[in-house]
Amino acid sequence: MAGFTLHKLHDSFGAEIRGLDLSAPMDPETCEAVTQAWLDHLILLFRDQDLTPEAQRKFCERFGPLGGRLRKAEDRPEGRDAENIMLVTNVRKNGVPIGSLPDGEMFFHHDKCYAPEPDWGTMLYAMEVTRVGGHTLFANMYDAWETLPNDLKDRIEGRQVLHIYKYLPTERVDLKEDIDKYDHQWQPIVITHPKTGRRALYVNELMSAMIEGYEEDESREIIDRLVENVKSADVIYDHKWQRGDLVMWDNWCTMHARTDFPRDQTRMLRRYTISGQALSA
Incomplete structure (x- = not known):
């Protein structure tokens, strides 16, 4: 028996599920109902x-x-054994971060879009949250594609985009660098979601570096226009974290960002991901 209720978070997408204790056993019917709610609402x-x-x-x-970590074991702040778990925190021990992505703002991105098989989902659990800032912004990339002006659709339809990540929250890779130093992958700029069949824009602010068939400057101009169009549309949900929140989101049809927060306030969240597959147009 499902035994939960759904409450909308945003007109475009997102829902809160009430009535479930996630630490308790879950029967197959409830799990199936949660999965369908996730596919329908993108964020739970x-x-x-x-x-x-x-x-x-x-x-x-x-x-x-x-999902596994792509970052080399010796470079993971959480330790060599942190194959699946990530701490997203600004806590430091002897001045050294104990987790990943410790401080400040982080540009819009898709988790592991720079991998051959991007993770389907992410689950982030809040253990300590800041009083100010540190929100997570989510964008509905189904609606981002559907509301895109036709001139932009025509410029990107059928093309690939190169995603690169250098493990910094607000710094994009300069294509004059040796990109082989970083995880990178060409992906369709518009994907067909493997589980829903819906089309989603698959480009983001932090990791999208080059569009197939365009020079670097024109690629950057198009990517910036695409991102600004998403930011200006009514497709963004601003999640203000509370301790004990578990948020799960679909990485194939949403992108997310983090707002800035004071360095003297503790923020600690724990992340697991669900493995995915290669994406196609």
Whole structure:
């Protein structure tokens, strides 16, 4: 029995699920209902959860195999054994971050779009949150594609985009650099979602570097226009974190960003991902 209720977060997408304890066993019918709600709403919020790493991992695994980390083991702040788990936190020990992406703003991006098989989903659990800032912004990329002006659609239809990530939150790769130093991958600039069949814009502010068939300057101009069009449209949900929140989102049809926050306020979230597959137009 499903036994939960859905409450909209935004006119465009997103829903809060009430009535589920994610640390408790979940029957197949409920899991199927949550999966369908996720596909329908793109982002799901569960408030007031009390999740150990093991409980969060088990909930994540209900939806598929865990996604792995691409970052080299020796470069992971969480340690060499952190194959699936990431701490998103500004906490430091002896001046060294204990997790990833510690401070400040982070531009809009898709998780692991720079990999051959981008993760389908991300689950982020809030253990400590800031009083000010540190929100996560989500954009509905189905609607971003559907509301795109026709002139922009015509310029990108059928093309590929190069995604590159240098593990910095607000710094894009200069294409004059040796990009082989960084994880990178060509992807369709408009994908067909493997599970829904809907089309989604698959370009973002942080990692999208070059569009097939255009020179660097023109690529940058088109990418910037695409991102600005998303930002100006009514397709963004601003999530203000509370302790005990678990948010799961679909990486194939949303992108997300982080707002700035004071360095003297602690922010600690724990992330697992659900593995994905190669994407096609």
